[in-house]
Amino acid sequence: MTGMQGMKWLARRETLRVSKLWTQTVLAPVISSLLFILVFGLSLGDRVRNVGTVEYDQFIVPGLIAMAMVQAAFANNASTMFQARSELYINDILSSPMHPWQMTLGFVVGGLYRGLLIGGSLLAAAFVLTGVGLAHPAALALTMVLCLVLFASFGTVVGIHAESWDATTFVANIVILPLAFVGGTFYSVALLPSPWEELSHFNPIFYMVQSMRFGLLGESDVSIWLSLGVTAALAVPAYLWAQWLFTTGRRLKA
C-alpha cells in the first residue's frame, strides 16, 4: 500500500506542476492551435471548400488537436524529468518506498493530464468555432489516451537521457514537429502523388491524425483498426522503455 500512496502523490505532484504553470503548459498551446484553426480553417476554408465530404475548417481540427496534445505530452515529461534530474530532486522520489512501475506511471500521468486539458479545451473551442461533431467518442477517447501514453513515455525517456535542455527541444523541434506537419493534418494523404502518399504511411503521427479524424468526423484515409494498432504498437514499447529505465536505474542512478 505504501507504494500506491507514493504513486498517487507523485501523480498529484505532476498535475500540480502543470496547473501551477498553466499559462505555459495549457494556455499557450491552446492559443496557438486556435490560431491555426482560425487562420487556416476559417480564412483558407473559403477557398478550399471540402476535403472529400468534410469542410476544410473541420477537416484540420483533429490533426491540430492531435499535434497540440502529443507535443505537449512530450514536452511535459521531457522537461519534468530533465529538471528533476538536473536539480537532483528526483532523489526524493528514487529513495522513496515506491516500485519502479509506480514511479513510471506517476510521471506519465502528468503528460496525460496536460494533453487531456489541451485536447479538451481545443475540442470545446472547435465545437463552437467550426461545429465539428463527435462521430465515434470511444475511438476518440482511446486514440487520445494511446497518443498521450506514447508521447508522455517518449518524453520521459528523452528527459532521462538528455544532457541539456537543447537535447529535449531538439527532439521536439526536429523530430516531432516535422512529422506532425506532414502527418496529414492539413491535407488528405490520398491527394499526394507517389511516392509521398506511400511514404506518409511510415509516419506514426499520420495514424494518430487518422484515428482522431475518425473519432471526430467519422472519416479516415486508413482503417481505424490499423491506426489504433500502430499507435498501440508504439505506445506499449515506449512505456516499457521508460519503465525499464526506472527499473534498472540507467541514467537515473550513477
Added chain:
Amino acid sequence: MYRDDERCRAPAALVPQRAPALELRGLTKRYDDGTLAVEDFDLQVHDGAFFGLLGPNGAGKTTVISAVCNLIRVTAGEVLVFGEPITSLRARSWIGLAEQDINLDRFLSVRETLIYHGGYFGMRREQAEERAEEMIDAFDLRAKRDVRAPKLSGGQRRRLLLARALMHRPRLVILDEPTAGVDYELRQELWRYIRRLHAEGTTILLTTHYLEEAEALCEEIALIRGGKLLARDSAEGLRERYGATNLAGVYVKAMAEV
C-alpha cells in the same frame, strides 16, 4: 580484506543484540567511468547509534550513503536496514536522507515540499498535513510556509531539507554534510535539533568535514579513505589508538597511514 580487520569492528560495548540499523556487506561500487569508489566495504551501525563517517573528498562517503538510499546502482554487496534488504519498500520507508546538495523541488512551497515528501513515503493526506505543520514550527519556517523553495534563503533551505528528511519519522536518518556552508548560529541550531532527535531514539549516520562536529555529536566515528574503512571507534578510543590529543590529530595520522 578490511572486513576482518579488528580496527574496523565496533567496540563490543557499543554493539547491541538487535538487528543493526544499517549493515553493509561487501559493498562495491564501480562507476561507469571505471572509478572504483568503494570496494568490499563492510559496516555495521547499531540501532540508536549516532555514527559519524569521516574522510577526505572522494573517500567514498557519499557513495556509501547513495547505496543505502537507492541512489546508485550497486556493483556488488548487500545493504540491510534494520535487517531488511534495501530493495524492500519497508526498508526504504525507514530511512530519511538530507543530502549535501540542496535538492528541493522548485515547484513546491515549504508546506507542499513536506506534504508531498510525506506522501511519497506513504503518509495519508491528513497525517502528512498535520506532521508538516509540526515540522514547519520545529524548524522555524512558519513565515515562509507558502513560499516556494527557490525564494528561500540558504539557511531556510537547509532547515527545510532537514525537515523533509524527518517528515515521515524515519528510524535511520542520514545527514550528508548537513552543516556545510552554514553560519555558526544555524549550525548550533541544527546541532541542537539533531541531538534531540538522537535522544528520542533515532539512529543517525552523519558525514562531515568538520572534525569538531563529529567529535561533539557522534558516539562512534569511522574513518574512511579510498573506499576503505581505516578505523572505527568512539572519539576517545580513536584518540587513544592514534596517540592524539584531538580528532584532528587522529585524522591526520590515520590518513597518513594509507
